[in-house]
Amino acid sequence: MKKGFKHIVLLFVILVMGCSKDASIEEEVIEKKIFITITSNTSNASEPQTHSSFTIRLSESLDTDVTVFYTVEGNATNGLDYNEIPEKATIATNTLSTEIPITIINDSESEEIETVKITLDRVDSEIVKLGTLITASINITNEAEEFLLSPSEARFYVVNPNATPETIALFYHLNKIARTSFIIGQQDAFSSFFDDASGISDMKKTTGNDPGLLGSDFMFITDDMNNETSGNWFYNQEQTIKSNAIEAYNKGMVNTFLWHMREPYEGDHFYTSNMTDFQKTNAFKSILPSGENHAYYKSKLDKIAKVCNSLIGNDGKLIPIIFRPFHEFDGNWFWWGKDYCTPQEFIDLWRFTVNYLKNTKGVNNMLFAYASDRNFNTDAEYLERYPGDNYVDILGMDNYGDFNQGDMGLTQVNAKLKILTSLAKQKVKIAALTESCFFVTPGTNEPIADFYSKNLYNSITENDVKLGYMMFWSNIKESYCVPTPSHSNANDFILFANKPNTLLQNELPSLYKLPN
Incomplete structure (x- = not known):
């Protein structure tokens, strides 16, 4: 090789290597953008x-x-x-x-x-x-002048035109309460306690008053193993649940029922994590009117109707309840979740359920709550599976996860509840935070400072959010959603409960009578 040519080749290699290095640096800078x-x-x-x-x-x-x-x-x-x-x-x-x-x-x-x-x-x-x-x-x-529902108009806005006067009155009062206040409730407040300390509700232990709303579940009532005999554990649970609902009504409280219905093939589970692929794929479709398990589903609705028609208060009146079926339908942890049925299938079954209960079984003491989880950010997303105004009285949201996400999560809670508030105003419905909690397990998951009086309260009241009620989940032996007096955040909960627009049992109006 000639010396001059060798120098030229060497220079070319250096230039190429230099260019390659510069390009690498440039790509690195771009990646950091x-x-x-x-x-x-x-x-x-x-x-x-x-x-x-x-x-x-x-x-x-x-x-x-x-x-x-x-x-x-x-x-x-x-x-x-x-x-x-x-x-x-x-x-x-x-x-x-x-x-x-x-x-x-x-x-x-x-x-x-x-x-x-x-x-x-x-x-x-x-x-x-x-x-x-x-x-x-x-x-x-x-903003247009707000429509204020009058007592005489309330019967025109409930789903069931044959609803009892007490049920219509409950709808009216929840609508009115939402303008200025909200009711505080808890699931299983009379039967499930932190550290199994039974007796009065944990909320009453801390505040001196029961919650204004009691949450119950049709799960044990409709269980395949409930044979309605006195020695049967499931039947005994049914009697306890009915007794608690009657006690709540006699105290002037609100009763709401959800339904952790077991899948219809084996009747064992409601969480998809415990189900076979076949069960997950077919459970919901099988209880549609054309499905193989539709008669089974109707038998469960028959049981619900029987119980609802047997709930009688001390005043001799049928006790109104809020029924919240297929809750958290926008998740995939339940077999009625979005991964296991189409929006139209969900709508069809919801409409069948409402019509069967009110028209076929004559259940006239029921309001119907449509409650998603937190997986929406727009009206359209929330309403994707909405069965229509003629089938829903209450627009709800269950939300646990956003409360664990710091300030951004609290902002998201508020924005979603604002969507519910606006839709409820448009449709003359009631907005509600139908389930929520920050679970505290002493020694493992510790309280958040000012969670109740600031984080929770601000997220459900700011930006003109208006709710008829919110409900905490159950306290159990190891964990709590509502602190008892010995816990470090008890005073924070008392501050929350003493806010001027929060209502416990002692502060409720007469919910089951329409004003003149």
Whole structure:
């Protein structure tokens, strides 16, 4: 090889290696780029007090603060139509997002729709780049005057036109309570206790008063092994559940029943984790009107009807109950969950269930609660399996997981309950947090400071959320949702229960009589 040619080849290799190295460095820099976006948390806000917010979010958190600058536009005036917001925001170290609240100012004037629009301009970080969503907007409207349900109108809005006067009265009072207050309830409050300390309810041990609502379950009542004989364990459970429901009614409380129905093939389980693939795939479809287990399903509804028609209070009246079938249907842990039936199949069975109970079996002391879990963020997602206004009295949500997610989780709880509140207002229904809890297991899972009086209370009242009731899950021997007096968070629960708009049993109005 000639010397000159050798030098040329060597130079070429060096250049290639250098270029390759530079390209690798460039790719590394590109990989480190993080994107920032903005979204509106609701598309609408309204006067006088329905607020909203924007969320600015990073695709990956950083170990330093990130400041983003943006332009505020729209025909809504910053500082006049909503509380003034600056033209920059900071995402704190090791966090993913920050909120820009849009707090509406009521100017008492009827106006066209106004808009606030935010466009991201630049970021004070070389590795943070603007993403594809850099503009978001919120419309501000004038909220229509709220419809206030009157006692004489209540019977036109319940699902069952033949509902008893007491059931209609309960619907009316829950609707009215939701405007200013909410009832605090607990599942199995008269039969399940922390450390098995039976007697009065754990809530009464702590606050001096029973909950305003008692939760019960049709599970043991409809069990295949309930042979309705006095020595039968399941039948004895049925008698206890009925006795507790009667006690609650006689105290002026609300009764609500859910149903952990066992799958129809073996009658053993309701959690899909304990079921065979065949059972999971076929259980729900088999109890549809055309299914092989439909007659079995009707026999279980017959049992529910029998029990409901036997619940008589000291006043000689049928006791109204709220029935919450197929709860948490947007999850997949129950065999009636979204993975095991189509939306239309769910709707068909719900409608059959309501019609069979009220029309065929003559159950006239029942309100019907449609309750998802937390797996929705829009009206459309919540209503995907909604059977229609003629089949639902109460719009509910069960939510445990969001309460374990810090401030962002609490914001999500509030936003979801706001969806329920708005839908309930539109449809003349009642919104409710139908199940919730932060489970405390002493020595393992410790209390969260101010959980009841701040975290829970704020998330279910802020942003004009209006609920008829909320219900804690059961206390059991090892864990509690409601603390007893010896627990460190008992005072926090007392603060929650003593809020001016929370109602325990002693604070309830006469729920089963319509005002004149």
